[in-house]
Amino acid sequence: MYRLFLIIGLLIMLFLLLKSLYRSSKQAGRPSRPPLDGDQMVQDPVCGVFVPRKTAIVQQVGGISNYFCSQECAAKFQEQRTS
Ligand SMILES: [Zn+2]
Incomplete structure (x- = not known):
């Protein structure tokens, strides 16, 4: 039962990580403009x-x-x- 929570937690963390990576790469691709x-x-x-x-x-x-x-x-x- 605890393992299930652990897996869900890891998936959420992975999702957030991918989301932040995607966002930062998107910003990097944009010309740096104030x-x-x-x-x-x-x-x-x-x-x-x-x-x-x-x-x-x-x-x-x-x-x-x-x-x-x-x-x-x-x-x-x-x-x-x-x-
Ligand atoms: Zn006003």
Whole structure:
């Protein structure tokens, strides 16, 4: 009975190992590019929501890009900054 658990455990470990190997080889095959694609998730500093970079509202403040989920949040951020 214990042997069965052992075999199942080993199979799970093997599966996880293969999965991680597959993932790392997939990443290695990709050109090393910083994750600055449109798919990158950015956090709205006002409401804390994560939004895809390509759909986020971008506001440059002192050379730093801030990303917002909506115009309302961008406006709120401006208010907080000026007050
Ligand atoms: Zn927001």
